Amino acid sequence: MEPLVVVEPLRQRRCADCHRGPLERLVLEFGSPRCLDCADLGHLVFLPRGNAALTRRAREASALWAVVVRHNRQRTRYERQGLLVEEAALARAEAACLADADVRARRRERDAALRAARDVRFTATLTAEILRLFPYCPLDRAADVAAHTSERGSGRVGRTAAGRALDEGAVTAAVRASVRHLDTPYDSLLMRGVPRQEARRQVAQAIEATLIRWRGPERDGAGTGAGAG
Known part of the structure; x- marks a missing residue:
C-alpha cells in the first residue's frame, strides 16, 4: 500500500x-492543497x-503516518524530509532507541569495520585488474585510480555494478578518466x-x-569497447 504523502x-x-496559509506542509487532494x-x-x-532506527520504530508504532517530501529543483525529483507520526508512537520509539543505544552503536562500529575491510580488499583487487589490463601503468598510479574510483559513496565507476564486477569496460573507463x-589539459580547457x-x-x-603505452605491445590494438575521449 502506498504511504500518505x-x-x-x-x-x-x-x-x-x-x-489558511501560507502552509508549511500540505496534502494535495484532487490537485488542490489542504492543510x-x-x-x-x-x-x-x-x-x-x-x-x-528511530524512523523505523516510530513508523511501526504509529497507526497513522505520512511521508514528508520536498521537490528538489536541481535534481528534478521529490526527496524525503522525514515522517509525520503519532506523538505517542514517537515517544515509544525514542524510549526504545535509548534502551539499546549501546548495542546499536557497537553494531554500527562492527559493520563499519567489516565494510572498511571489504573496501580494502576490493581496492586491492581492482588495482590488480588495472595492472592486468595496463601492465605498464605505474603501480602507485594504478593504486590511486583504484582507491579514487572505488571510494564509498562517491558514485564513481568503481561503485557501479559493472565496476564491482570488474567489467573490463568499466575498469578502462576509470583509468581513462x-x-x-x-x-591532459582537460580541466584547464573547462576552466x-x-x-x-x-x-x-x-x-x-x-x-x-x-x-596504448600502458597496455604495452602485448595488448596494443586489442580494444576495450569503453569509448574514447
Missing part, C-alpha cells in the same frame, strides 16, 4: 478548504530524517570555458596514446 511546498500555498488539519493529519508530529584529468564535449575531443588523442 505530505508536501513541503516551495512557494506559498493556502488551504483550499479553510484558506494538515483539514486533511485530518494535524495531530501528527514531524520526525526529521537522519535516524534510521584518471588520464583525462591528470595527464577556460571550452564546452565539455569539445574539450574531450581535444584531449582524446593524448588519452589514447597514454592508454
Whole structure:
C-alpha cells in the first residue's frame, strides 16, 4: 500500500478548504492543497530524517503516518524530509532507541569495520585488474585510480555494478578518466570555458596514446569497447 504523502511546498500555498496559509506542509487532494488539519493529519508530529532506527520504530508504532517530501529543483525529483507520526508512537520509539543505544552503536562500529575491510580488499583487487589490463601503468598510479574510483559513496565507476564486477569496460573507463584529468589539459580547457564535449575531443588523442603505452605491445590494438575521449 502506498504511504500518505505530505508536501513541503516551495512557494506559498493556502488551504483550499479553510484558506489558511501560507502552509508549511500540505496534502494535495484532487490537485488542490489542504492543510494538515483539514486533511485530518494535524495531530501528527514531524520526525526529521537522519535516524534510521528511530524512523523505523516510530513508523511501526504509529497507526497513522505520512511521508514528508520536498521537490528538489536541481535534481528534478521529490526527496524525503522525514515522517509525520503519532506523538505517542514517537515517544515509544525514542524510549526504545535509548534502551539499546549501546548495542546499536557497537553494531554500527562492527559493520563499519567489516565494510572498511571489504573496501580494502576490493581496492586491492581492482588495482590488480588495472595492472592486468595496463601492465605498464605505474603501480602507485594504478593504486590511486583504484582507491579514487572505488571510494564509498562517491558514485564513481568503481561503485557501479559493472565496476564491482570488474567489467573490463568499466575498469578502462576509470583509468581513462584518471588520464583525462591528470595527464591532459582537460580541466584547464573547462576552466577556460571550452564546452565539455569539445574539450574531450581535444584531449582524446593524448588519452589514447597514454592508454596504448600502458597496455604495452602485448595488448596494443586489442580494444576495450569503453569509448574514447
